[in-house]
Amino acid sequence: MTIPTMDVQSKIPMYKQIAQWIGTQIQSGELQYHQKLPTHRALADQLGVTIGTVTRAYAEAERQGLVEARVGAGTYVRNPNQGGWVFEEQQEHVKCHLGYNIPPFIERDQMMSQAMSQLSQSPQLLNQLMLYQSAVGNEGHKSVVCDWLATHNIHLSARQLLFCHGAQHALQLVMDGFCSAGDTLLVEEKTYPGLLNAAKQKQLSLKSVVMDEQGITPQSLETACQRFRPRFVYLTPTLQNPTTATMPLERRHAIIDICKRFDVIIIEDDINGLLEPNAPTAMVNLAPEQVIYVNAFSKTLAPGLRVGFLHAPTPLYSTLAQTLQNHSWMVSPLLIALCCQLIESGNxxxxxxxxxxxxxxxxxxxxxxxxxxxxxxxxxxxxxxxxxxxxxxxxxxxxxxxxxxxxxxxxxxxxxxxxxxxxxxxxxxxxxxxxxxxxxxxxxxxxxxxxxxxxxxxx
Ligand SMILES: Cc1ncc(COP(=O)(O)O)c(C=O)c1O
CATH class of the missing domain: 3.90.1150.10 (Aspartate Aminotransferase, domain 1)
Structure with a gap:
């Protein structure tokens, strides 16, 4: 690694010069993916700057996505193909990541910069996007998303839709809006850990419903409804996490019928639904007043956008909107606008x-x-x-x-x-x-x- 000479006369602050130098070292291949950068003290000594300057430089390089700081282990060059997911890379011996359900690496930078530059061309729009807006999202954005989903055979009404910070947040909204400690929530006998963690924190009483290769079985659901009288059942009918089970249409109808009889609302987590073009129709299409529909752009566009959406039966909608407002007032309209831009451009x-x-x-x-x-x-x-x-x-x-x-x-x-x-x-x-x-x-x-x-x- 060639050590640069700092230009003390430059108007560019020293820490930025160091961050720039890290960038050029990576580009030229002098610094390789996974390589460890010198300690703050070592580099400070070599460059003749303070340790604080190097700390700031590394933080700047991290902000630019060039490196990642690993607690107790130092600062490392980031894998440019790794999309920012660093949890598992913190263990140096990891050879193959088969742990987290993150989207596969696909160049997204071009389309994102296109969407950003498109947005930036209208000062009036930008000024509007920087203001407080309705908690649930503006009508224009909701229509764009609903129209797009309709092209993928998911039919939602803009009036019953609200934006949230990803699917995990949608689940939290339902729990915070409607559930108290001790309430029963029915779940598939193998299910998404994010839901399990949130339910544990809310001290909900989780009851498993038996599954076969098509998802939960109607018999087991019926028995659980009789026994526990739950208000909600949480399901991932398409590409279930973790089993990948996809519920056939007939089973969807059977589950909905039982839920109608026992007055149980289905929380349909369709986070993987858009990936599967041949999936049977979403449960929300079959019974919109029986289903809280949860989805996000995390698996399709980019998880870092943190934009999700929830569609609720009319009687439940205002409580969810109020809960969202209590959590964070609203999702950043700028991020929602970016998603809409990506949709409208065809990207x-x-x-x-x-x-x-x-x-x-x-x-x-x-x-x-x-x-x-x-x-x-x-x-x-x-x-x-x-x-x-x-x-x-x-x-x-x-x-x-x-x-x-x-x-x-x-x-x-x-x-x-x-x-x-x-x-x-x-x-x-x-x-x-x-x-x-x-x-x-x-x-x-x-x-x-x-x-x-x-x-x-x-x-
Ligand atoms: C079934 C399921 N629901 C929800 C989520 C959370 O999605 P998001 O990143 O949009 O919060 C995931 C993430 O992997 C998931 O697998």
């Missing part, structure tokens, strides 16, 4: 197509490598579900995978309280930086699955 659909294509290719690799195991998944989904062969215990497998640099998610994380845990792991096929990393990960995974725990398990 949202282009990204969605690219994501689907990428996932199909990745899923082919998964089936190719894991063909002899009972891998469960659907081509376009971000994840697959892998029941373990009998010779592996769940905890040993997860631990051993981690030791080998493979991050997978244990079935334990998806289990509601008092629910039997299947020995299985979720693989996030979308998470590896590219197909090459995925392939390496799959090879290592197969070798591990094939090995005997007593030979390979190292404490």
């Amino acid at each position: 949202a659909d282009k990204v969605l197509d690219l994501v689907r294509q990428e996932m199909l290719q990745r899923y082919q690799l998964v089936t190719q490598y894991l063909s002899k195991y009972h891998i469960v998944g659907r081509g376009v989904g971000f994840h697959a579900w892998l029941p373990l062969p009998e010779h592996w215990k769940l905890s040993e497998f997860v631990q051993q995978a981690e030791l080998q640099g493979l991050t997978v998610k244990s079935a334990e994380l998806f289990a509601p309280p008092a629910t039997a845990i299947e020995p299985a792991v979720r693989l996030s096929v979308s998470a590896p930086a590219d197909k090459n990393e995925l392939e390496q990960g799959l090879k290592a995974l197969v070798a591990l699955l094939d090995s005997q725990p007593d030979q390979s398990f190292v404490l």
